[in-house]
Every structure is written in C-alpha cells, then in structure tokens.
Amino acid sequence: MIEMLQGGYSAATEILHLVPNWLIITALLSVSMIAALLVHALIVGLMRRTFGARHPRLRTLLTNSKGPLRLGLIVLAMSLAVRVTPLSEATATIVGNVLNVAFIALLGWIAATAVQISSQVYLLRFRLDTEDNLLARKHVTQVRILKRAVDVLIFVMTLAAALMTFDQVRQYGVSLFASAGVAGLAIGLAARPLLSNLIAGIQIATAQPIRLDDVVVVESEWGTIEEITTTYVVIKLWDWRRLVVPLSYFIEKPFQNWTRETSALIGSVFLYVDYTAPIDKLRDRLNEIVRASGLWDGQVAVLQVSDAKDSTMELRALVSARSAPTSWDLRCEVREQLITYLREHYPDALPHSRQLLSAEGGRGTVAASPGLVPRQMPEDAEKVSH
Numbered sequence: 001m002i003e004m005l006q007g008g009y010s011a012a013t014e015i016l017h018l019v020p021n022w023l024i025i026t027a028l029l030s031v032s033m034i035a036a037l038l039v040h041a042l043i044v045g046l047m048r049r050t051f052g053a054r055h056p057r058l059r060t061l062l063t064n065s066k067g068p069l070r071l072g073l074i075v076l077a078m079s080l081a082v083r084v085t086p087l088s089e090a091t092a093t094i095v096g097n098v099l100n101v102a103f104i105a106l107l108g109w110i111a112a113t114a115v116q117i118s119s120q121v122y123l124l125r126f127r128l129d130t131e132d133n134l135l136a137r138k139h140v141t142q143v144r145i146l147k148r149a150v151d152v153l154i155f156v157m158t159l160a161a162a163l164m165t166f167d168q169v170r171q172y173g174v175s176l177f178a179s180a181g182v183a184g185l186a187i188g189l190a191a192r193p194l195l196s197n198l199i200a201g202i203q204i205a206t207a208q209p210i211r212l213d214d215v216v217v218v219e220s221e222w223g224t225i226e227e228i229t230t231t232y233v234v235i236k237l238w239d240w241r242r243l244v245v246p247l248s249y250f251i252e253k254p255f256q257n258w259t260r261e262t263s264a265l266i267g268s269v270f271l272y273v274d275y276t277a278p279i280d281k282l283r284d285r286l287n288e289i290v291r292a293s294g295l296w297d298g299q300v301a302v303l304q305v306s307d308a309k310d311s312t313m314e315l316r317a318l319v320s321a322r323s324a325p326t327s328w329d330l331r332c333e334v335r336e337q338l339i340t341y342l343r344e345h346y347p348d349a350l351p352h353s354r355q356l357l358s359a360e361g362g363r364g365t366v367a368a369s370p371g372l373v374p375r376q377m378p379e380d381a382e383k384v385s386h
Helices: 002-018 021-051 056-083 089-123 134-163 167-178 181-190 192-207 279-292 324-345 379-383
Strands: 215-218 221-228 232-237 242-246 265-273 296-308 313-321 355-357 363-365
Touching: 021 056, 056 089, 089 134, 134 192, 134 221, 221 242, 265 324, 279 296, 279 313, 279 324, 313 324
Parallel strands: none
Antiparallel strands: 215 221, 221 232, 232 242, 265 313, 296 313, 355 363
C-alpha cells in the first residue's frame, strides 16, 4: 500500500513538472479566489440565517460590510496562494505590489464603511418626516456633511498610500514636493474652488447657517434646502425648479433663513379698507377664523391699523403657523375670509372714492387711489340745498 502511494506521488510529481508554470500559477490563483468567494457566501448565508428579521440593525451592518469582507478574503487567499506558487522574482514583485495596493484599498474601504455604518446608526434616532423636525434636520445635516468630508479625506489618504508603494511614484512625489515652486502654486490656485467649498462644508456642518429642509430666500428665490453635497447645495424652489448654489455662497454672501431657530413663522395679511371699517368687528372675525382653522398654531393672531393713507386705512393681520408652507396657506385663508366678511356685512367699509358737492350744486370728485372703485352719489344729492 505504501509503495503504491509513493508510486502515485512520484507519477504526479513527474506530471506537474511537465505542466507549464503559467498554467500552474493560473490554476492556483483561480482556485484560491474561488475558495475565498465560497467562504464569503458561506459566512453571509450563515449570518443571514442567524439574524433573520429579528435584528434589522445587524442585517444593515452585514449588508454594508459584504464588499469589504469579500475583498479581504480574496486578498488573504491570494497571499497564501502566492507563497506556494512557483513565481519568478519579477512576477512575484509585481504580484506583491498588486496585493499591497489591494490591502491598502481594503483598509480604506473598511474605514469608509465604518463611517457609513456609524452615521446610519447615529441617525436612526432622528426623523425628518415629523412636523417639528428642527433637531433632526440639525443632526442629519451635520452628519451628512461631515461624512462626505471624511470620505474625501479617506479617499485621498488611501490613494496616496497606494501610490507610495511604488518606488518610482514615491520618488517623483518627494521631488515634486521638494521643488514645489511655480507648479505647486499653479496646482494650489487650480484647486482653490474645490478646497474653499470643502472648507465651507465643514463650516456649515459646525456652525449650521443652513440645514436640510430649511426655508431660505436666495437670489430673490424662495425655496427649501433639498440636498447638501460636498461642493454645492440644491434648493427646491416653490415652483419645483432647482437652484444649485456653491457651498461657499452661504459663507460669503447674505441670505434669508426662515427656519433658522424654529420652523414656526408669523405671516402677515394686509387689507386696505375705508375709514368707516369696524376694526373691533374685524378683530373678532380674525379670532374666529384662526380658531376654526387647522393651520393656526394657537400662538399669534393680531389685527392692527398699520398705516393711514389719503383715502384708505391699511390693516395688518399677523397670524402664526407651524411651518412656512402652512403659514402661506393660513395667510391666504385669512385674507379671503376677511374680504368675504366685509363684502357681506360691511360693504361700505370696502375702499372707494367720495364725491363732494359744491355750493352751486355742482359735483366734484376726489381722486381715487389706484385699484379703488368709485361709488356714485345718489341723483337726489344734487337737489340738496345749502
């Protein structure tokens, strides 16, 4: 039996000596890669069956880590296969450099995945689909901007480490940094917009002049912050257009933020009425309107005479709501119902022009303000004697 085994081993050795080296190398590397993929599939299937639907957070962790785990197993299997593979010195050097680069890329991928998982787990406690989402918007904006900045930093460091594994690139980089001069200045000037936006993103993440879903007025356009990227901000305008603004804009230029501290807003409604308008009745009617409306937040409901013009009074109604869109709808509702109330109960309080009779019985007209409808005097008024 022992003699048979020795004979079989000798025959196999002789056959292997007849097989070309490149075929043996290809076969060993292919087998090692297939084995790594099979082990990866086994681990993933086992973890899925173990966790199931009982641990959604662990399943999220597994989903995000599948790629790095697969690459790590392949690098490990290839490293073990290279040690027993009959490679020439030049080929071994090339394969070793490739595996070093793959290992550095694996470390960068693991770091980026760790940042991704950490941000997702941290943001699970915050929801943007609630009405009072100021705290959630603050944390989501901060985490997303900082995550993008960290991702860029990880990518740059990983790429630099991978390039420095090659002697030629490392020497070129050292000589380039040593003799920076005009080339370094040109590169710095060319990268200034990118760097300024990256720094502005870090400033926005810390100081937070804007957040996701903030209501802003930029370049005379009203809209909400829809997306904040590494270099620009997307603003969804009221008519569904998108205004794209660089991040540095919100550091260097003034703009309006209607939801900086809270999403609640006070809206104003202006009415122009005759001097005979019943102010107290209008105040009572305003209180009735807001109490019956589901848009009012119960905070502010005030009617004041804000100005007195030559032929009309200017009334300003202040009403508060929980958000900017709700405030707009409430203002429209209050304006419509106050006008309807005046038209139905006090039509004489609507703006109009007056006509005066002269002592000779003639008739003169006081100039009407723009948009006012003249009211004709009765014909019997001409017969009034003085």
